[in-house]
Amino acid sequence: MLLSFLETTLPYGQILLILAVIFGFYMAWNIGANDVANAMGTSVGSGALTVTKAVIIAAIMEMAGAVLAGSDVTNTVRKGIFDPTAFEPMPLVLGFLAALLASAVWLQIATWKGWPVSTTHSIVGAVIGIAIMIGGPSVVSWGGVLKIAASWVTSPLCGGIISFLLFRLIQGKIINNKRPLQQAYRYAPYLVFYIGFVLTLVMVYKGLKNLKLDLNLGQALIVATIVGAICFVLSLAWVGKLRRKHEAERAELGVELEDDHPEGVPFVRKSDPDMDPILRPPLTEGSDTPSKRWEYRREFEYSRLEKIFGLLLVLSACFLAFAHGANDVANAIGPLAAVVDIVQTGEIAAKSAVPMWVLMLGGVGIVIGLATWGYKVMETVGKKITELTPSRGFAANIGAATTIVVASRMGMPISTTHTLVGAVLGIGLARGIGYLNLKIVREIAISWVITIPAGGGFAALFYLILNAFFGEGAK
Secondary structure, eight states: OHHHHTOOSSTTHHHHHHHHHHHHHHHHHHHHHHHTHHHHHHHHHTTSSOHHHHHHHHHHHHHHHHHHHSOSEEESSGGGOSOGGGSOHHHHHHHHHHHHHHHHHHHHHHHHHTOOOOHHHHHHHHHHHHHHHHHOGGGSOHHHHHHHHHHHHHHHHHHHHHHHHHHHHHIIIIITSSSHHHHHHHHHHHHHHHHHHHHHHHIIIIIGGGGTOOOOHHHHHHHHHHHHHHHHHHHHHHHHHHHHHHHHHHHHHTOEEOOOBTTBBOOEEOSOTTSOOOOBOOOOTTOSOOOHHHHHHHHHHHHHHHHHHHHHHHHHHHHHHHHHHHHHHHHHHHHHHHHHHHHHHSOOOSEEEOOHHHHHHHHHHHHHHHHHHHHHHHHIIIIISSOOOHHHHHHHHHHHHHHHHHHHHHTOOOOHHHHHHHHHHHHHHHHOGGGSOHHHHHHHHHHHHHHHHHHHHHHHHHHHHHHHHHGGGGO
């Protein structure tokens, strides 16, 4: 296998292959370090998962997505930035190497600063840079670039709006109800159904598309509905078990809830079961009368309520991590596979086959990156933009997933990173703009705008360096 890998047709071929593997792994490492926030930032920020548990779960799901559902054939140049068949093999190989290294360097800078940026935009910016270096500005499809730039607005806006509406619905139906825990038992199976339904569509449109599951909209909806129905049935048993557990805890702690009374709020009796219920006035702003016992009941209910949403949040994060591993591993292995194909065959093809070892390399790189530096961007998404609880994090994840499904079906250029950040912003706005850290929001927005030119600039620089060493092979 090693000997066949080292068989090349271009000058310096073996050295170029080794560089491609190193740069591809470095790119995958930085994808894991930065993009892990897409799936796990909300779980860690809300307290549903520790950083260690998030890394372990994300490592398993990202690796599974990359290896099991990663692309077996990838476009040589993503997003149709330029036509690679119009160029000579050697300059194109050097260009792809420069693009891999450039996008990886920019991602590392962004991760060091804690900025959640789009890995797709990073590699696209780098590809634009090498296209200009090799063929000039006229070879770039600027219409495609403008569509990508439009996603800076459409991705966070759509994610924010859907998450805002979803969280307001959860607030109105569950959190602000006098019986939040009872409402959670009632609506949890429907939320689980929605998780299964929407995230199955995410898999079909964003992740499993690489398995050549050529499903039309009707077929995809049928599959998603079946998965959602299975999740609904399983959740009924789960909710029943939770209800029995909470009732046992209620009895152990002495928390007893009386029926609502028109003259006051339900009273929580912590002791003396023979004592008649005491009604307290409704809680009003500025009132000095709220009972400590009332607050105790609310604390009991909300703590269990957030644990329920914590489990739902982790479930949604697992789905998103799998889809991310399947989809975004191509950002690292696409140029790598192209380099391997060109160096070994000496020909340029519009599409390049991706060997399993390349998928494995990308998956391992993503996992190592997330395990070593993933915490930095997780902290920004999960804690620095706005304060998250499991219920808020759940709304953000599902809002982002819904946006991904709708945008993918409509053919809109969309960034998973931008969508998730927009969803978190929507959650903050649902509580009031004062709950947003506008300084962090501004830094993130600036990092998005400069990602493409930064990738292009680094790519141009690295192309000049590589050409100085290997340029003779292009003559």
